[in-house]
Amino acid sequence: xxxxxxxxxxPITTACPTLPAAFITHLDKTxxxxxxYGDVTQYAVILKRERDxxxxxxxxxxxxxxxxxxx
Numbered sequence: 001x002x003x004x005x006x007x008x009x010x011p012i013t014t015a016c017p018t019l020p021a022a023f024i025t026h027l028d029k030t031x032x033x034x035x036x037y038g039d040v041t042q043y044a045v046i047l048k049r050e051r052d053x054x055x056x057x058x059x060x061x062x063x064x065x066x067x068x069x070x071x
Contacts (some may be wrong), residue, residue: 017068025063027053 030046032039 023057
């Protein structure tokens with residue numbers, strides 16, 4: 001009779017791929033130093049640009065994950 005509880009099974013370990021450094025580098029937030037409505041408008045444009053950079057990185061990370069899943 002075979003005893004299945006006595007069988008040694010080694011756990012299968014797989015290495016997680018690391019994200020490329022370009023995707024996770026730190027971005028500095030531009031401080032607001034204005035006093036007028038014009039300054040607020042210029043700052044909004046800067047924030048939009050920073051947000052677009054972050055969104056682009058998120059999209060690249062998602063694409064990278066799909067590529068890694070297909071390997």
